[in-house]
Amino acid sequence: MTGRRDIEFNAEGVTLRGWFYAATDNPGPTVVMAHGFSAVKEMYLDAFAEVFAAAGLNALVFDNRNYGASDGEPRCETDPWQQVRDYRHAITYAGTLPEVDANRVGVWGSSYSGGHVLVLGAIDRRIKAVVSQVPLASGSANIGELVRADLRAGFRAMFDADRAARFAGEPPAMVPVVAEDPMAPSALPTADSWAWFTETAAKRAPSWRNEVTLRTVEMLGEYEPISYVARISPTPLLMLVAREDHLTPAHLALDAYAQAKEPKKLVLLPGGHFDAYVDGFEQASAPARDWFLEHL
Template sequence: METVRIRNPGMYWDIAANIHVPPAFDASKRYPAVISNHPIGSCKEQTAGNVYGEALARAGFVVIVPDASFQGASGGSPRWIEDPEQRVKDYRDVIDYAQALPYVDPERIGILGICGGGGYSVKATIIDKRIKALVTITGVNFGRLFREGFSAFDPVAALESMAAQRSAQIAGGDERVNNFLPASVEEGKAVGITDIDVLEATDYYRNRCVAEGSGTRMLVSHGAPAIAWDAFAFAETLLIQPMMVVVGDKPGGFGAYRDGLEIHGRAASTDKELVVVEGSSHYDLYDQPEPVGEALEKLIPFFEKHLG
């Protein structure tokens, strides 16, 4: 694995990314490539890299796993902005970089996204036809989630609060950073949290896969664009590439099961597959061997078919 810093023309900061290469890698050859995109609040060292990135590399793909702008080891200031349009731009900038690598075939580039990275990867595929195949793992439309659960189903009040916070900062007040998760599973239960997604996310980020670059937080004053954003807009006409949607059948508050069925139904692609991993939750598909293995058994042949 190699860590690189990506800055294309027109970029104002570096994107940090890990590149995973196949066994017996030969830089004189050209390989199919997959851009593997981490969840909201995550980083390149977690599931997008150490689970799916490594597995795809072992299967023969070059895999590039970027950190989101303003997060992890990537540049951008202020920190902890979660901007969907910037995320999609990041992915396209990484594709620019991948196309210039002498060992990547620019005609065989796919994209994979997990959780919010799945929704962002859908949008990137809608607008960028250099992407030849799409896989989402428990993908979430972050705009829909923010308008609903993340704003307590009152998005207008959330926008008003963000506007007030932005005004306060301009006047010299402190930044406010909201954490998506409690400090521990026990603390979450103590304050009455029962949702499987929130509790299992806390277990994943606090216990199972702790990483320095993982944020699980968001700068409040810059959150408004996410509320008015939709990962799936125009999918009925513009999402034409082959697509695989992987979800677990144990739904939680983040809504990946619902979003997965929606985008599978709406996409214009004539080659699309819905994989429901039975008995699995959103966060089982991050790192648990059996459900992850079932997902890989489907998605690796899918990418082999469409990327060669």
């Protein structure tokens, strides 16, 4: 039966939950989707999924473990490699659904999960098309752009203290995702991050929480999707890069795109990191839809 339904699936002991948009009653092409850093599915993933479904593409949308409707502890912790594995669990689950042709599965990701799909395209050959929107290309380079050099030693001391406290049985330390003052401690220290997360949570996603574990930031700095990009081929890759992106800086994403082999396509989006979800939604969603239609 076509339409959206709630789903849940077992990701090796943790239940992940989301939505399945059935575009057809017969086995058809399917896009697997999860959100970026700390975000939950209500933060415009439904809008992208609706565009895909209207074009005849099933869409499987899920909340990352430790966030939103999905289970997992500690809450508000992002382990990028666990999230990559959970995409793979979601692909496996999708293959059990009657509407899904398991040989026609693509992955879509944005921001942090835009980095995940670069890794996935390289390591999981079940995936037949990749769309990476405003991706994190290099955690270390990204932190180097966002955190002043003279402040990084302080972060390292905080990471080490948190590690010692956790070893002693303390709960993990937490840090805000965003702060109104970009100079205050936060995981995403940009003014547009504060505006988008707070406005979007108020309008669409009351379950979103403005905190992540400090260890989340440490793992971000260790994550290097760019090192996988050259291995995505021959799986087709579409990368959508925002010209004015300074959260996951455009030049880092373009460096990653340059390392990808054919078949590949680059679309430059107007505006900054978050415009793809709102003012630039049509410019972002239409090329993604068309890429999946062409390759799935």
